[in-house]
Amino acid sequence: MQYKAQLELLRQQIPVGIKHGLALLNKTNGDFDKARELFEEEMILLIMDKMQAPRNEAKDVLLACHYDIARTIAAIEERRYTLPERILRKTKDKEEALGLIAVNLEALLRPERDYWLLLDRLTGLHPAQYCLLAVQEWLNYEDWEGLDSAVYFHTGIVAALIGHELQLPEVAHVIIAAKERMEALLPVFQKTGDHSVIGGDTVLAGLRADFREGRELIIDRLYAYVVSQIRHFS
Structure with a gap:
């Protein structure tokens, strides 16, 4: 193989593949120093293009990351964006992104839990922080326990947030109506033990369907x- 010694030395110093390394050496007639310079220039231009980064920043971060492109991109993004901002940029599923931002916020704030967040004891938070944590927790509870149980989990707090902060009064109304219907049916169920009182109630079934859409x-x-409100989540 032509330029074998130079290629081995080149690959010891920079993360270049065999084919790419040989191409660089062929372009420079086997000149090791020029081949390395050419590689460095290619990587700098690549990062400048991918990240719209100035040359000095691209070069400095590449050197710090030993020309690892993935690490370089991540490092530049960490310089530019907070963790919540990076979550929004990288996570396409909205519900997943909200969950990740909520988890990160909770790790920063360490609010009180009794398995579930104690929404009535969340104090000292910015309204945007409180809204995310409370609504996200209620949705998690509903997903785990179902709407019939979720209507008893801080319903007043969450319905108010959904109705006012998120400006979805019609969805808030569905949640409140479901709670009122459960409260009307529960004494009958407790008296008869008949599960169809709740499970077969057409009004409650309609409210469940409305909530699924909501x-x-x-x-x-x-x-x-x-x-x-992203500035309030880091």
Whole structure:
């Protein structure tokens, strides 16, 4: 193999593949120093293009990351964006992004839990922080326990947030109506033990269906709300 010694030395010093390394050496007639310079220039131009970065920044971060492109991109993004901003940029699923931002915020704030967040004891938070944590926790609870149980989990707090902060009064009304219907049915169920009292109630079934549609609206509106308030989540 032509330029074998130079190639081995080149690959010891920079993360270049065999084919790429030989191409560099062929372009420079086997000149090791020029081949390395050519590689460095290629990597700098690549990062400048991918990240719209000035030359000095691209070069400095590349050197610090030993020309690892993935690490360089990540390092530049960390310089430019907070963790919540990076989550929004990289996570396409809105519900997943909200969950990740909420987890990060909770790690920073360390609010009190008794398995579930104690929404009535969350104090000292910015309204945007409180809205995300409370609504996200309630949605998690509903996803785990179902709407019939979720209507008893801080319903007043969450319905107010959904109705006012997220401007979805119709969805808030569905949640409140579901709670009122459960409260009307529960004494009958407790007296008879007949599960069909709740499970077969057509009014409650309709409210469950309405909530399933409304849940998507909550996610969309909460996501837009968090995007508009992103500075408060880091």
